[in-house]
Amino acid sequence: MSERTDNDSTPLLEVRDLTVHHGQLRALDRVSLRVFPGEVYAIIGANGAGKSTLLRTIAGLHQPTDGAILYDGKNMTRVRPERRAIAGIVMVPEGRRLFGSLTVEENLQVGATYARKGPWTIERVYELFGWMRDRRTQRTAQLSGGEQQSVAIGRALVANPRVLLLDELSLGLAPVVVQRIYAMLPQILATGLTVLLVEQDVSQALRVASHIQCLLEGHTTLEGRPSDVTAAQVEAAYFGLAGAAAGSPGEESEALWHGSTPSSRAS
Numbered sequence: 001m002s003e004r005t006d007n008d009s010t011p012l013l014e015v016r017d018l019t020v021h022h023g024q025l026r027a028l029d030r031v032s033l034r035v036f037p038g039e040v041y042a043i044i045g046a047n048g049a050g051k052s053t054l055l056r057t058i059a060g061l062h063q064p065t066d067g068a069i070l071y072d073g074k075n076m077t078r079v080r081p082e083r084r085a086i087a088g089i090v091m092v093p094e095g096r097r098l099f100g101s102l103t104v105e106e107n108l109q110v111g112a113t114y115a116r117k118g119p120w121t122i123e124r125v126y127e128l129f130g131w132m133r134d135r136r137t138q139r140t141a142q143l144s145g146g147e148q149q150s151v152a153i154g155r156a157l158v159a160n161p162r163v164l165l166l167d168e169l170s171l172g173l174a175p176v177v178v179q180r181i182y183a184m185l186p187q188i189l190a191t192g193l194t195v196l197l198v199e200q201d202v203s204q205a206l207r208v209a210s211h212i213q214c215l216l217e218g219h220t221t222l223e224g225r226p227s228d229v230t231a232a233q234v235e236a237a238y239f240g241l242a243g244a245a246a247g248s249p250g251e252e253s254e255a256l257w258h259g260s261t262p263s264s265r266a267s
């Protein structure tokens with residue numbers, strides 16, 4: 001994955017002072033970010049921090065109350081979601097959202113409906129996920145969670161995105177399955193994609209990201225390269241606890257570094 005430098009000229013995706021409301025609730029408050037070509041940019045944060053709202057707003061599924069979304073130098077803030085997909089902003093939504101009664105291949109065909117020209121075809125997805133070709137006629141409702149997540153990724157890839165938005169790939173999956181899915185990332189990046197992902201599993205995010213940004217209650221609380229931030233800083237930003245920054249890991253921070261989060265423990 002490419003290293004970002006401050007001298008990089010134009011970000012592929014830029015979010016400027018984005019504010020989004022759900023009714024009276026201010027889910028995002030003047031959040032900004034810049035994602036450069038070829039990088040893996042991870043948004044981390046606890047349940048309800050605004051991560052999905054950010055990704056969905058970039059995909060065009062929520063309208064911001066203020067701020068701007070620029071893609072490849074163009075203002076996309078009021079562009080319809082399907083036009084954004086055609087332009088190359090494609091999301092793998094939280095919870096997969098496959099058509100369960102359709103087969104694996106039919107789901108992939110749906111993803112290819114508005115496909116841009118590019119390296120990704122259904123055949124190429126079958127090469128990436130070795131098991132998939134033999135089970136292409138199976139309904140996706142019959143697949144395991146990890147298999148469904150792979151189909152959801154494949155469905156996004158066949159659209160040939162330039163920016164792939166990944167919303168909580170790890171949700172509801174066993175750690176070993178999550179690692180297997182994330183292990184595919186280098187092969188995906190090698191085809192020239194840029195990835196913006198949302199992840200509650202901080203360890204996982206730090207492993208794969210070239211840049212991280214932490215949200216807490218709709219605000220940015222930390223931003224930087226994983227190598228430039230300390231564990232205590234991440235914990236403080238994630239939980240909003242001044243004590244964590246002082247470096248006294250308690251029950252919460254232990255959970256954080258083992259991939260479990262307060263929300264997942266509560267459910």
Ligand code: ATP
Nearest residue numbers: 022025027045046047048049050051052053054200
């Ligand atoms: P999670 O991991 O739970 O998905 P998140 O960081 O992705 O958390 P969001 O889903 O963006 O957070 O939610 C941010 C806040 O906005 C939360 O308080 C949530 O309850 C609220 N929210 C999200 N979507 C809606 C919606 N469609 N209508 C009303 N409130 C919403």
